[in-house]
Amino acid sequence: MSTFAIGDTDFLLDGRPHRVISGALHYFRIHPGHWADRIRKARLMGLNTIETYVAWNAHEPVRGEWDATGAIDLGAFLDLVAAEGMHAIVRPGPYICAEWHNGGLPVWLTSTPGIALRRSDAAYLEALEVYLRRVYDIVAPRQIDRGGNVVLVQIENEYGAYGSDAAYLAELVRITRDAGITVPLTTVDQPEPGMLAAGTLPELHTTGSFGSRAAERLETLRRFQPTGPLMCSEFWDGWFDWWGGVHHTTDAITAAAELDALLAAGASVNIYMVHGGTNFGLTNGANDKGRYLPITTSYDYDAPLDEAGDPTAKFEAFREVIARYAPVPDERPAAAAPAPVFEVALGSVPVGSAPGGSAPGGSAPGGIGSSAEGAVGTGAAPSAASPQPPTFEEVGHLGALLRYETDLPDGFAGGELTVAEVRDHAWVSVDGVRVGAMSRTRHERSVRLPAGSRLSVLVEEQGRVNYDVRLGEAKGLIGPVAIDGRELGGWRATPVALEAAASAPELTVRTGEFALDRPADLFVDTAGWGKGYVVVNDLLLGRYWSNGPQRTLYVPGPATRAGGNRITVIELEQPAPAVARFVEAPLLGPREE
Structure with a gap:
């Protein structure tokens, strides 16, 4: 058994000073067949810890129907982190943001009449306690002081930017401790005094979220919290994309210099993201600060490991910086190999047949693409006539x-x-x-x-x-x-419902067969297409849109198979294409200047 604690100036691992060098990997954004690969590559960059959010709506899209298996098997993910010899940080929210559908909160919860979110509201607290206890049933036995690898658990998420209900935060702490979580508890906020004051409690360890001006932000954090280890638990090394925008990137050398400044100051860090992954299914979120901007299917994030898990220039730059402060393995990940390039003729789908041969994502390995709320429809029965158009929530529809x-x-x-x-x-x-x-x-x-x-x-x-x-x-x-x-x-x-798309008069659906010698990562080129969805075998890859910037959809190798495979295109705006083209590399659009 080991111990992990907060000392006067450092984290303490078995009583000795320890620096956390972590990276964010969201298990729900990565095919489970790739979990071990992504974790291993993060270790080869020099990380000693993996952090993940927990997405409530991925586990419980329908109230009372909890699932933590397959593509959302949090316990299996944490065990793979442990098998790689790494620690883990768990951030269960219940609100996570993460550019994820509804910030991770289930629609059944947020559509409850009169509910007040993220505060001391009885209905909200009752539901989140059930959720948190289910998560902690998985996390508690995997804590470091029980022979596991979990060293930190976060309370809420950037709460100081949203509210200031100390009683709400205290209730989250009570539930967490009562459920058997004994490791240190943290909060995270942008290092602005108002946010830092509103987003934490005296018994919680405060960390910061930022991607630049590290020395200045750490100074603000230290003024607010005079003792304990400094930590940036969201070091923003890239950014997310939205439809109609550009592909956001950050200069690798500049980002590495900021990381160097953090580590030189003695701080711990969690790199957000070390690998972004994909918003499979219909799991993307959206932002609206006066203009509604839905997030793209790709969550590449310009991270050190790209959407397909391949190392980038940023991987090498970060690895070089980390090596100045901590041991880094001699081994490096293999360079990316081109994906197979070929074309597939697409033909019409008979009315009444399901795209891909079954519900999109419904029987994919681990259920990825359907386990997260909103991946498929819930039926086709019309509502009763009403004076006003009923909402998605009023008809109980989780589809798109x-x-x-x-x-x-x-x-x-x-x-x-x-x-x-x-x-x-x-x-x-x-x-x-x-x-x-x-x-x-x-x-x-x-x-x-x-x-x-x-x-x-x-x-x-x-x-x-x-x-x-x-x-x-x-x-x-x-x-x-x-x-x-x-x-x-x-x-x-x-x-x-997308699984009945061929029967919908507004949609055009075409499908084609292709063969592979072995399972392989693929990239579907959507150039010239309108707006819609793509299914490969049983995996709903996500959305495409000519609005850009994203032009390819990523197909994870474990979702393919040696021999016969199928692609289905569901088009909303124009006739479905006659040919699907697979290209050798991702095309995520024009870069931010």
Whole structure:
């Protein structure tokens, strides 16, 4: 058995000063067949610790239906970290942000009428206690003082940027300690005095989150917390991308210099991210600070290990810096090899058949892509008629697509359709003919309608906001909906499940077969395609969009097999492509200047 504690100036491992040199890996963003590879490569960069969030909605998308197996087997992930001889840091939230769907909170929770999130609200606290105890059932026996490798557990996440409810934080601490967590507890906030004061408690160890001006930020952190080890537990070495933006990168030499400054000051560090991974399925989040910006499928993050787990220039630069302060293995990861390049002819999918032969992601290894909330639809039964369009939450739909329908007024000769708000993208049809679209990102809320008798609106939920006050907002057509100022009623809403996409009149679906000599990482080139989703075998890779910047979708090798494989393309905006092209390397779009 070992011990891990907080001393006057350092972390103490078995009573001796110890520096944490950690990197973030999210098990829910990596195919489980790649967990061991990514952990090992992180160690070869010089890390001694792996950190992960826990995504509540990945484990419990439906209340009471808890799952911690397969692609979301947190215990197995932590055991692989231990097998590599590394420590682990666990950040269970319950709110995690992470550019992840709804900030990790389940929709069933955030749509509870009257609930107050991230504060001392009875309904919220009751639900999160059940969640946390389930997580700690996994974590507690793996703590370092019980022969395991978990050395730190975080309380909440950057809470000082959101609230100041000390009683709420104290309740999280009570639950955590009562559930058997004995290792030190931490909080993290940006090193601004107001955030640091609101986001922690005296009995918790405060850490910082930043990616630049290390000396200045550490000085602020030290002023707030005079004793104990300094730690940047989110050292931002890159950034995330959103649809319609650019591919964000940071200069490797500049980032390495900031890391050097951190380590030279004697601080511990957790690099966010050492490997970003992928928002498989429909698990991407979104930000909205006046403009709604959904996160891309790739979570490459310009990390030292790219989306496919291959070392980058930043890997070498960080490894060189770490070697000045800690032992680094002589071994290096192998350089990336080009992925197979080939084309696959795509043909129509018979109505009634499931893309890929089964529900997307439904039987993938470990269930990746379906275990996280929102990956597939929940059925196709229409709602009862209602005066206002029901939301996704009101019809109990966890998928991405919901079709709204109503009759137009008798003798309708055309007019202007207006909606109070579209969340998040909508295609409008009259008598089965598409006549326009509305985009939340572009603040579009109206479409000119021609004469007709039946109105249909297909709404796509493009990603739930993962930050600040828009957590848990309703999705769909947010009424009232009117034509030339006259409100429409009689709305019915029908969930459109991706596994039944071939039966949906608004979607075009094409599929093709290809053979591989052995399982292999692949990159699907979506250039020239419109907007939609791709399934390879049983894995829903995620979303593509001509809006960019991302142009390829990553296929993890363990999701493929030697022999026959299948790709299915579900297209929303234009005829589905006749050919799928696989290219040798990722294409994530123009870089930030």
